Amino acid sequence: MKVDNVIGVLICGAGAAGLTLAIDLARRGVTFRLVEKMNQPFPGSRGKGIQPRTQEVFEDLAIIDRIVAAGGTYPRMREYRDDGTFSDKDMGEQFEPTPAEPYQIALMVPQFLTEKVMRDRLAELGHHVEFGLELVAFEQDEECVIARLAGPSGHEVVRCEYLVGADGGGSFVRRSLGVDFPGRTLGVRALVADVSLSGLDRQAWHQFNSGDMQRMVSVCPLAGTELFQIQAPIPPEGDVNLSAQALQQMITEKTGRSDIKVQSVSWASAYTMNARLAERYRVGRVFLVGDSAHVHPPTGGQGLNTSVQDAYNLGWKIAAVLGGAADQLLDTYEEERRPVAEAMLGLATGLLEAAKRGGMQRGREVRQLDIGYRGSSLSLNPPGRDALLLAGDRAPDAPVRGAAGSTRRLFDLFQGPHWTLIGYETVGDVITGQKGLRIHRIGNGCELEDDKAHFREAYGLSSGEWVLVRPDGYVGAIVASSDTAKLQWLFKEVLTRADCFAPDLKDPPTKAPCSLSDCDIG
Structure with missing residues (x-):
């Protein structure tokens, strides 16, 4: 079989997860393609909440200011009573930014605007999404993956080192791998619609009949747009009319108000809420990220954020292994991220049950700042360390x-x-000649001084200790000056040449041709 293209990574699906991975690989100089079977970008607001930890990721990817400018913050929730009166309340607990945690407020950015910002950033790095191109078959062996793509110009065959399925809850990649997707249907069916609407102000998120699953409806102004988002439970079975006229009638019936007028619908969807988690995130040279690995109710605004952070965890590891690091490094992707998704499903499901009772309250746990990998095989702590901050923490x-x-x-x-x-x-040298590693010293007489002891307060280091921070912003190791040989071992045995796709390298190494070049994948 003739191979039309040879690349490092093929990413299937150009939502937030696929775009995050693409941006991360692009800035590392990895060769890849990002394909999306839809002919145009996703048009809806669906994943509109950007949590503080994801904002930190977006700062690293150099898009945080654009994301903030594209959207805004959540308005207060306005709960209406049957007599037409109402009360306003905050969406959740309010936290002030600190030196250690500069982002504390969830942003509201409609998903189509978030993804546009990400596509623009990807274009700056010299890449783009290939819309209308669908993965229809693939096979793998120990050397590579052979994938067949279908598009307007016909079929082509791509050989890649790794394939990443970022293709959503109905993932073709996951189904082709035969990976089970256990979980349960949560007994709630809902609609979501982005509409032009009059009769409600844009200063509040309007909630009617809270806690009544037959009559509940909410109408939220979408930051960065002139649109509102309508959310409402719907009957578990039957066709759903999502036209402006039908949505108008539903709102009138549920609210008892005739002054709220739906003029047009820009996007709408009806869906059944599920909580499901893929049994495996990796099969050989194929990986699952985002909704292809986990689906969940929208309560708590966790989905897009978890998906972005999946990709952020995987990107630097793929680049490292393509550069010569041990393949076992890629096993830590599932090791670290699957437990996070499992906990997130529990959180989102619990918040859904609270919403059914009209009592959902979002606390610190939805901000994702406490997610970490203390139990990871990549986390190295000094013996007996008992401190606020440990390896594996943010x-x-x-x-x-x-x-x-x-x-x-x-x-x-x-x-x-x-x-x-x-x-x-x-004092003294610690690691020499390690590309992709930047070394700084903090203290009196050093290049940097601890401003008002904020560093020492956040990290809890003793004089003479070192902290190693991973490319994804988690602590990889904490060691004393007498144990810096452990850092040498970490880079030599686990992360060898982890930087070799850094932007300043002109000729990244390549591997031997794939032995699947003559395979038949249909």
Whole structure:
């Protein structure tokens, strides 16, 4: 069989997960293609909540300011009583930004705007989404994956090192792998619609008949647009009319108000809520990310965020292995991310049950700042360490002051595809000649000084200790100066040449041709 294209990674699905992975691979110089079977971008608002941890990811990907500008914050919830009176309340607990956690407020950005920002960023990096191109078959062996794509111009065969299924809850990739998708249907069917509407102001999220699953309906102004989003439970079976006239009639019946007018519908969908989790995230050279690996109710605004962070976890690991790191590094993707999705499904399902009773309250847990990988095989702590921060935890931000007088943040030091090693009041060499690693020292007489002790407070390091921060912003290791040989081992045995697709390298190494070049995949 003639192979038309040879690449490092084929990404199937150009939603938020696929776009995150593409941006991350692009900035590392990895060859890839991002294909999407739809002929045009997704038009709906569906995953509109951007949680604080995802905002940190977007800062690293250099799009956070654009994301904030594209949307806004959530308005207060306005709950209407049967007599027409109402009360306003916050959507959840309110937290103030801190030096360690600069993002504390969930953003509202309709998904179609988030993905546009991401596509624009991808274009800046010299890549684009190939719309109207569908994965229709693939096979793999120990060397590579052979995939067949179908589009307007016919079929083509692609050979790649890795295939990533980011193709949604009905994932063709997952089904082709035969990976089970156990879980349950949650007994709730709902509609969501983006509409032009009059009769309600844009200063509140309007909630009618809270806790009554027969009559409940909410109407939320969509930040960054002139649209409103309608959400409402619907009967478990039967056809659903999603026209402007039908939505108008539904709102009138559920609210008792005739002044709310639906003029037009830009996007609408009816769906049954499920909670399902793929039994495996990796089969050989094929991976599942985002909704292809987990589906859940929308309560709590967890879905898009979990999907983005799946891809963010996987991207640097694929690049590292393509550059010569041990293949076992890729096993840590499932090891780290599947438990996160399992916990997220429990959270979203619990919030759904609370919403049915009219008492949903979003707390700190929805912000995803406490997600971590302490039990990961990649996390290295000194023996007996008992501190607030351990390897596997999210690496906090903190202000620091440069010896020349400039004020910086740790997140400035972390931004980019590299590893970061920070020594606290350390002296002497630690690792030499390791590309893709940036080393900084904090303390009196060092290049950086701890501004108002925020670094020490957040990291809890003792004088002479080092902290290694992974490319995805999690602590990889904490070691004493006497144990820096452990860092040498980590880079040599686990992360060898993890940086070799860094942007400053002109000729990334390639592997031997795939032995599937003569395979028949239909």
